[in-house]
Amino acid sequence: MLESYHHTTDSKKEESNRKNKVLVADDEQSSRIMLGHFIKKMGYEPIYAIDGEECIEILEREEIDILLLDIHMPKKDGFEVMTYLKDHNIRIPVIMVTASHEIPKTVRCIKMGAYEYLTKPLDTERLQIVLRNALSESELHDTVKQLQKELKTKELFHNIIGQSLAIKQTIEQALQVMDTELNVLILGESGTGKELFAQAIHEGSRRKNGPFVSVNCAAISHELAESLLFGHVKGAFTGANNDHIGFFEQAHKGTLFLDEIGDMDADIQAKVLRAIQERKIRRVGEKIERSVDFRVISATNRNFTVAINNNSFREDLYYRLEEYPIFIPPLRDRKDDIVLIAKHFLEEFCSANNIKPPLFSSEAQEEMKNYHWPGNVRELKNAIQRTAIRSKNLNEIHSVMTPGSREYHKEDLSRRSTNEEEKKSPVSSPSSIVPLDQMERQAIEDAYRACGENPTKTAQLLGIGRATLYRKLKKFGLN
Numbered sequence: 035m036l037e038s039y040h041h042t043t044d045s046k047k048e049e050s051n052r053k054n055k056v057l058v059a060d061d062e063q064s065s066r067i068m069l070g071h072f073i074k075k076m077g078y079e080p081i082y083a084i085d086g087e088e089c090i091e092i093l094e095r096e097e098i099d100i101l102l103l104d105i106h107m108p109k110k111d112g113f114e115v116m117t118y119l120k121d122h123n124i125r126i127p128v129i130m131v132t133a134s135h136e137i138p139k140t141v142r143c144i145k146m147g148a149y150e151y152l153t154k155p156l157d158t159e160r161l162q163i164v165l166r167n168a169l170s171e172s173e174l175h176d177t178v179k180q181l182q183k184e185l186k187t188k189e190l191f192h193n194i195i196g197q198s199l200a201i202k203q204t205i206e207q208a209l210q211v212m213d214t215e216l217n218v219l220i221l222g223e224s225g226t227g228k229e230l231f232a233q234a235i236h237e238g239s240r241r242k243n244g245p246f247v248s249v250n251c252a253a254i255s256h257e258l259a260e261s262l263l264f265g266h267v268k269g270a271f272t273g274a275n276n277d278h279i280g281f282f283e284q285a286h287k288g289t290l291f292l293d294e295i296g297d298m299d300a301d302i303q304a305k306v307l308r309a310i311q312e313r314k315i316r317r318v319g320e321k322i323e324r325s326v327d328f329r330v331i332s333a334t335n336r337n338f339t340v341a342i343n344n345n346s347f348r349e350d351l352y353y354r355l356e357e358y359p360i361f362i363p364p365l366r367d368r369k370d371d372i373v374l375i376a377k378h379f380l381e382e383f384c385s386a387n388n389i390k391p392p393l394f395s396s397e398a399q400e401e402m403k404n405y406h407w408p409g410n411v412r413e414l415k416n417a418i419q420r421t422a423i424r425s426k427n428l429n430e431i432h433s434v435m436t437p438g439s440r441e442y443h444k445e446d447l448s449r450r451s452t453n454e455e456e457k458k459s460p461v462s463s464p465s466s467i468v469p470l471d472q473m474e475r476q477a478i479e480d481a482y483r484a485c486g487e488n489p490t491k492t493a494q495l496l497g498i499g500r501a502t503l504y505r506k507l508k509k510f511g512l513n
């Protein structure tokens with residue numbers, strides 16, 4: 035089994051090589067000083083907040099590893115800070131610092147997820163143990179989060195093969211946006227995997243249990259565009275025998291994938307923009323508007339700047355679609371992936387056909403890397419499938435049939451010569467057949483004139499002897 039994308043990052047602390055930050059939220063200066071001193075001695079970095087509000091401000095802007103939280107504070111107390119952490123799904127270990135009479139409130143904080151509590155006056159030995167344990171728990175939590183992310187990446191992108199930096203960056207972008215509701219525009223040449231990415235983003239989103247409706251905008255005719263996209267009611271136009279639900283409605287609670295968006299009919303663009311902005315559509319022939327809950331992912335291999343400049347694409351619609359752009363690089367710009375993807379397709383094909391997969395020779399690997407793959411992964415897939423069929427009984431593949439390969443040239447030449455013959459052939463019916471004698475005369479005359487009536491050169495180019503040429507010239511009255 036080949037490896038698909040595997041995300042690895044070091045833990046955040048290794049990345050920045052920084053000290054653990056401990057936020058001390060306490061309104062009593064003496065407590066802050068004492069705790070700060072102790073925290074420094076343990077090798078951590080103390081940060082201070084004098085009330086609950088300041089504590090929240092710091093939590094919003096800084097990455098804090100542990101919070102030492104006093105219960106009784108002005109502005110917002112410890113319980114309110116805990117509520118904030120819970121509401122914002124911020125998971126850091128919180129150690130409550132509390133006076134004995136505040137125990138009931140502290141217990142409520144523990145129930146809300148605080149890690150531990152310590153009573154004042156503080157027992158420094160216990161503080162040390164609790165801080166250490168809390169930190170290792172925090173690190174464990176980070177590791178678990180990281181592993182969960184890696185697992186999610188593996189699951190969602192299992193069919194996107196690639197180890198190159200370029201594809202890893204694209205996957206990272208997709209991971210970042212999938213949880214949001216932003217409209218995503220996927221840019222890339224034909225066959226780079228735009229639809230594959232669109233599906234992965236849908237699968238990783240909150241809409242994964244809803245439909246993924248894929249629409250090829252280039253295939254929608256001008257006349258049917260409105261009805262196909264927004265639906266129609268029975269009797270709306272001749273031939274509308276039933277109510278029809280359009281693509282936007284079909285995508286309710288899910289994702290609408292508008293493929294080849296650059297080819298969308300100019301007349302329908304204003305209506306599409308409105309539907310995306312208002313999240314409402316109107317079926318053809320109906321007065322009422324319907325609310326639809328969808329997210330748009332669109333894709334194109336076109337250059338939008340050109341389309342916008344020549345007014346074939348609305349700029350406002352473009353910006354609406356492009357809330358988060360993702361670019362998939364062409365295969366020739368991620369050469370590291372080519373052999374990996376080729377092996378994947380070869381294995382896939384051979385296992386489906388119960389064949390032992392051959393190996394690619396180093397020559398074949400170089401050949402694949404050097405070719406420019408204008409049709410990208412789709413072209414590579416086709417080339418591998420053709421090659422696999424031809425190489426059924428081989429242990430090693432020495433060439434993949436591509437327009438750049440030797441194999442292809444051989445086939446291409448024979449194909450081309452046949453085509454050329456066909457093109458040149460003036461024979462389309464018996465009446466157009468020209469007698470051989472006449473054709474020979476024409477060929478000799480043309481060559482003789484083209485060579486400036488030089489018999490030596492003419493004979494040479496026609497592949498006949500000078501004597502034969504003289505004879506023929508005489509026969510046809512050309513001398």
Ligand SMILES: Nc1ncnc2c1ncn2[C@@H]1O[C@H](COP(=O)(O)OP(=O)(O)OP(=O)(O)O)[C@@H](O)[C@H]1O
Binds near residue numbers: 226228293375412
């Ligand atoms: N990284 C990849 N790993 C494995 N298969 C891939 C990869 N990228 C693309 N493919 C495969 O290549 C083919 C083309 O992919 P896809 O249809 O997603 O491309 P596209 O960019 O949407 O093409 P188009 O612009 O022509 O619609 C599909 O069979 C897809 O499964």
